Amino acid sequence: MHHLPNSFQISALSKDFISLKSLNQIPTIFESASLPILILGGGSNILPMDHFEGTVIHNEIVGISIIEENDSSILIEVGAGMNWHELVMYCVNQNWGGLENLALIPGTVGAAPMQNIGAYGIEAKDSIQTVHFYRISTKNFQSISNEDAQFGYRTSIFKTQLKNDCLITSVVFKLSKNHHPLHLSYGSIGEVLQNKNISNPSIADVAQAVIEIRQSKLPDPAKIGNAGSFFKNPLISKSTAEEIKKNFPEINVFEVDHQTSKISAASLIEGCGWKGKIIGNTGTYKNHSLVLVNHGNATGAEIIQLSKDIQASVFSKYGVEIEPEVNIIS
Numbered sequence: 001m002h003h004l005p006n007s008f009q010i011s012a013l014s015k016d017f018i019s020l021k022s023l024n025q026i027p028t029i030f031e032s033a034s035l036p037i038l039i040l041g042g043g044s045n046i047l048p049m050d051h052f053e054g055t056v057i058h059n060e061i062v063g064i065s066i067i068e069e070n071d072s073s074i075l076i077e078v079g080a081g082m083n084w085h086e087l088v089m090y091c092v093n094q095n096w097g098g099l100e101n102l103a104l105i106p107g108t109v110g111a112a113p114m115q116n117i118g119a120y121g122i123e124a125k126d127s128i129q130t131v132h133f134y135r136i137s138t139k140n141f142q143s144i145s146n147e148d149a150q151f152g153y154r155t156s157i158f159k160t161q162l163k164n165d166c167l168i169t170s171v172v173f174k175l176s177k178n179h180h181p182l183h184l185s186y187g188s189i190g191e192v193l194q195n196k197n198i199s200n201p202s203i204a205d206v207a208q209a210v211i212e213i214r215q216s217k218l219p220d221p222a223k224i225g226n227a228g229s230f231f232k233n234p235l236i237s238k239s240t241a242e243e244i245k246k247n248f249p250e251i252n253v254f255e256v257d258h259q260t261s262k263i264s265a266a267s268l269i270e271g272c273g274w275k276g277k278i279i280g281n282t283g284t285y286k287n288h289s290l291v292l293v294n295h296g297n298a299t300g301a302e303i304i305q306l307s308k309d310i311q312a313s314v315f316s317k318y319g320v321e322i323e324p325e326v327n328i329i330s
Contacts, residue, residue: 004052004329005043007106008294008303009225012048012329014038016055020081023141023169026134029057037136038329039167041081041108045115045227048329049300059110061169064090074175075129080110080168084117091173092207097180098127098173100207101189104214106221106228110168114158115325116151120210121186125151130172131158136165153262154232154325182206188213217288225294226285230307231265231322244318251318265314265322266290272313282306304328 002017016034020026030037036054040046060081067075074096078087084107088099101122111117112124113131125146132143150157158166180203184190192209193201201209219226236244241253241261250271252264266289269275275289281298283306285291292303292310307324314322 001051002056004038004048004056005040005058006046006048007042007044007221007225007227008047008298008300009221010048010294010298010300010303012050012052012300014052014054014056018055018057019060020057020167021060023061023134026167026169027139030134030136030139033057037164041111042083042106044106044221045111045325046327046329047227047300047303047324052329057167059108059167067172069177072177072179074177075172076175077132077170077172078109079170080108082109083107084109084112088207091175092204095203096175096177097182097203098122098175100203101183101186101210103207103210109171113149113151113156113168113171115154116156118154120189120213121183123151125149125156127173127175128171129174131168132170132172133158133162133166133168135162136167141169142166153235218291219285219287219293224285225298226291227326229265229288229290230292230324230326231269231290231310232325233262233265234268234320234322235260235262236320237261244320248318263320268314268318268320268322269310272310272317274310274313279306279309284310300328300330 001013004012004014018029033055038052038056040056040058061079062082063079065077067077085104087109088103091099101120105117113128117124128146130143130145135142189209198205238259238261241263244251245253252267254262256262269289274284276286277283281295282302283293283295285293292306311322
């Protein structure tokens with residue numbers, strides 16, 4: 001048995017474990033691997049149970065190459081096994097704009113299109129042009145464009161139609177080289193920059209502000225096991241959102257379009273009294289109710305139970321269902 005890496009720091013094992021470092025390995029891996037197969041990046045968005053009776057393929061394909069560039073923009077292809085934050089900081093240091101608001105999100109580049117990661121007013125889909133992957137069922141390498149990837153809020157074709165049928169090998173991003181369109185209005189980015197007396201911020205300033213905000217709110221997985229935000233912010237009808245806001249003014253609601261609103265799962269959970277609560281070996285983080293944590297020796301089953309208890313209390317009080325963002329591996 002092999003240790004299954006995960007940022008929850010749960011002691012979980014897998015039957016087989018394969019380190020994937022090059023494209024040449026891929027066809028033969030799928031011919032010989034024992035089923036089921038789990039394709040793993042950084043292990044930062046999974047909640048494993050004690051044992052996985054199959055093969056874990058750990059994607060370690062890295063590298064950045066320039067596809068093309070002009071005076072205003074650049075296309076880069078990035079190996080799916082590269083650490084996401086390292087990519088963001090590499091781009092910031094090269095003065096390539098577009099990813100700076102996504103600094104310090106844990107995980108690998110391959111996870112970015114999978115769940116269309118997002119933070120502080122930006123989503124991965126805003127910069128992704130193409131995703132290259134290996135299709136397991138057809139045994140060949142394929143590519144999909146941004147337009148066809150069905151990107152949505154924390155979802156994509158890789159979580160729906162192509163779920164469990166592809167291994168993302170690389171992602172192509174289109175980034176700006178100058179006149180960067182900065183996104184400063186979401187969260188407290190503008191406030192942090194103002195406190196530093198930065199009136200004309202660079203993308204490096206924005207990335208640093210995001211890093212500071214995230215570090216103040218989120219626990220370091222190396223110190224406290226966690227997978228970041230455990231639940232998605234629910235999308236509900238605008239009329240339902242207005243009703244909730246009327247009855248519970250403390251709940252944060254954001255308009256998505258004329259018919260749909262996004263409701264803050266963190267404020268729902270906090271409104272039910274869960275923030276900072278410790279239950280056995282688990283609990284919610286003291287600074288962010290969306291983050292479920294392992295205070296030491298927690299099992300996957302304990303964290304699942306906590307998540308179900310939180311879901312039930314939120315539904316009981318507000319009539320809103322919240323869904324996990326984290327992938328549960330059993």
